Structure formats: C-alpha cells, structure tokens
Amino acid sequence: MDRLNGSPDGAETIVETDIPARLDRLPWGRFHWLVVAALGITWILDGLEVTLAGTLSGALKASPVLQFSNSDVGLAGSAYLAGAVLGALFFGWLTDRLGRKKLFFITLGVYLVATAATAFSWNLWTFMLCRFLTGAGIGGEYAAINSTIQELIPARVRGWTDLVINGSFWVGAALGAFGAIVLLDPAVIDPEWGWRAAFLSGALLALIILFMRMWLPESPRWLMTHGRAPEAEAVVAGIEARLRAEGHVLDDGPFPKVRLAARRGTRLAEVAETLLTRYRQRTAVGLTLMAAQAFFYNAIFFTYALVLTDFYGIPSSHVGWYILPFAAGNVLGPLLLGRLFDTLGRxxxxxxxxxxxxxxxxxxxxxxxxxxxxxxxxxxxxxxxxFFASAAASSAYLTVSENFPLEIRALAIAIFYAIGTGIGGVAGPWLFGALIDTGSRLSLLSGYLLGAGLMLAAAVVMALYGIAAERRPLEEVSRPLSFRD
Known part of the structure; x- marks a missing residue:
C-alpha cells in the first residue's frame, strides 16, 4: 500500500510504497499477454515500415514518377532513421515528464499521418520528408514502450518478455514482405499504385492499434514517482483483481517498501550527471551495443532487396518471398533464446x-x-x-532500459537509441547503397566486415563491463534518483 508524507517545511512529498515488489511477485496472466500484444505492435509497425522500404525499392526505382537510384533508396532509409533519432529524443523527454500512456497515442498519431502521406509522395524530397516523420513517430514509441515493458513485467521474466516484444519487429517484416508480394504483382495492381497502397496499409494497421491501446494502464512506477500514489495503487489493485478472477493465488505480503520523493520531472543537468558520471561505465556499454547492432541491422536490411535484385537478378516483385524465411529466423531467435537471458544471465x-x-x-x-x-x-x-543477431539487437534495448533509474528511463532509452542509431544506423544504408552501386562484391564485403567487426567489439565490451540484471528488481539494478532512506 502507498502512503504520502509531506515534509514539515512543505518542500518535499515522500511516497512510501510497496508497488514495485507487488508487481514483481505477480504470476503471469492474461494481463501480461495483453501487454505483450499491445506493445509488441509497435515493433510490428517498425518491421512493416523497414521491410516496405526494402522490398519496394525496385518499384520506387521503376516508378515513372519517383525514378529513384540505389543511392536515393539508401538516402530515404537514412531519412527514416534520422527521423527516428530525433523523434526518440523529443518524445523520450516528454515520456518521462508526461507519462507513458499519453505518448502512446501522440507518437502513434504522428506515425499514422506520416505513413499515409508517404503514399502520396511525388518526388525524392517529399518521400524523404514523409519517411522522416514516420521515423519520428516510431522512434518516440521506442522510449515509451521499452520503459513500460520494464515497469509492468515481473523481474523473473523481464528479459524474455523484452526480447520477444522487440523481436516482433519481424512479424511486421513478414507482413510487409507478403504485402509487397501481392501489391507489386502487376496482375493484381499497377505497380505505381501498388507501392502507394503498401504504405497506406501501414496507416490502416496503426488505426487499429489506436483502439487496442485504450485499455493499457499508465505505469504505476511512473505514477508513484510523480506523487500520484492513489492512482498507482488503483492500477496495481486492478491488475491483482484481474489475476485473482482468473484463478491465480497471490501472496498478500507484507512486501518491502521504497521511499521516494515525488517530482514533476528531472533536470537535464541531472540526466547528464547520471549518465556521464554516476553510470558512465553502463553508458559506454549501452552506446557500444546500440551502435553496433544499429549499423549491423540497418545497413544490411535496408539494402537487402538491392543485393537480391542487383547481384542475383531477382525481380523486385519476388523479393518478398526471400524476406519471409529471413523474418522467420529473426522471430525465432528471441523466442527460443530469450529464456536463457533470464536463466544463464544477461x-x-x-x-x-x-x-x-x-x-x-x-x-x-x-x-x-x-x-x-x-x-x-x-x-x-x-x-x-x-537468428542470433535478432536476440542480440533486442538485448541492447533490454540493457539500456533496465540499467538506468526510473526517473530518466524513457529519456535514457531515447538517448542511447538516438546516438547508437545516429552513429551506426543513419550512415549505414547510404554507405551500403553506395557500395552496391559499385557493382563490386569485394566492395560490399568490406561493408560486411565492418559490421562484423563492430559486433565482435561490442561482445568484448559487454564481457568486460556488462552487469548482471537478470531476475533483479529494477529498483535494485538501478536505484531511483528520488530514493530516500
């Protein structure tokens, strides 16, 4: 239960609560499956968007209106990632200030409008602008959703759940690939209209998700740090009642409590001090993991279709068939390896x-x-x-979302995503697009070796400086900034 105590001078309000312990002791139930479904949808959207950009590259090049080159395709991919970087930073900052739930709807709304507008692009610059705004919406979702996963899921299964949700990106990739197979088939629809319909399908999916998000509660951990203890208590009590109604037996406690000083937000100076001084080793690890996987993934996947069409002569309308098994490997990796992140360890x-x-x-x-x-x-x-890289990439998000304090969690995720993607992701698609344009397999090999080297370097950094966060409460992994003894 929660208790608020105003200090004698009225300067600070203390929230004394057992909410973290109560959330971590919950048995897995229908509520948690709903969280996985509703939040995993974001990665499905991202997978859909990235796959469409790749599988539609041939259609964009053949379009009598757009007439893209390989470099233009890579540039458009970089615009999407640049939008994701800036969107993550801006919306991540808002997520820590305004709450997780509000940002679910704002960022999804940005995505919905922008991806629908992409279907009506008439040249490279309008296409890039729409892709930039689409990326901004998706980037904002990353911060809100990864922080919510950490704060709602019990500690003992936090790793597996996070990896599976992040891995659902590839369900979207499979949908995008299948959609491209249908919509790029001249027998079904004129290819010039097919690629436009593909982007509109993403907007339609986002519209459905808006309704799915309605039932999601605000993070009780976020509520308690903002002095809204009664609301946090109501959310947790509702989850407990739902699980009891399903037949689960819940431990009634008593549970260990934490004492927190309520705050409206966190100053950027305190954010910088936390990341660069208090947790600088964790910061270095997080940046290394994020940058390596961003380059590895974005450079290769954004130009996946170009490799198939330019080096293997696969028609652009058939690329989707090759992405389906690729997507299957990416889904199976986190699904089958995820449990080991909670048992063998991070x-x-x-x-x-x-x-x-x-x-x-x-x-x-x-x-x-x-x-x-x-x-x-x-x-x-x-x-x-x-199969392995998907679990690795998902574990990067897991690492940066559980290794930093509650009050700056969303912004920290956004910062690591933004810097990592900026370093490793934005330049990657453009670089690989240029390497493919040379027509030289040896030139493209140099790009692959660069990506491989970054992943091996990240493995070494994690081996030397990573921490063991498996099965530990978030408040133990990283004590809240507002903690009071």
Missing part, C-alpha cells in the same frame, strides 16, 4: 549472440565475395545469422 548471452552474429556475417560475406552463394543459400545464411 552477460554470457549478450556476449554469445553478438559474437556469433559477427563471426557468421564475416564468413557469409567471404562466401558472397567468392561468388559461391545463390539467392537461396544467401537467404539461408542470413536467416541463420539473424
């Missing part, structure tokens, strides 16, 4: 998945340069690589 599993991703990409790149792969064997190789 550090050994993150090191293993990052290192395997790097080694396998370097080996596959060498085979590609030697010309011994076909489109089918290339796809199978990528499927195996990204």
């Amino acid at each position: 550090r050994p599993m993150i090191v293993f998945t990052y290192a395997m991703s790097g080694v396998l990409l370097a080996a596959t790149g060498a085979l590609f340069a030697a010309g011994v792969l076909t489109a089918t064997t290339q796809t199978l190789a990528w499927m195996v690589i990204f």
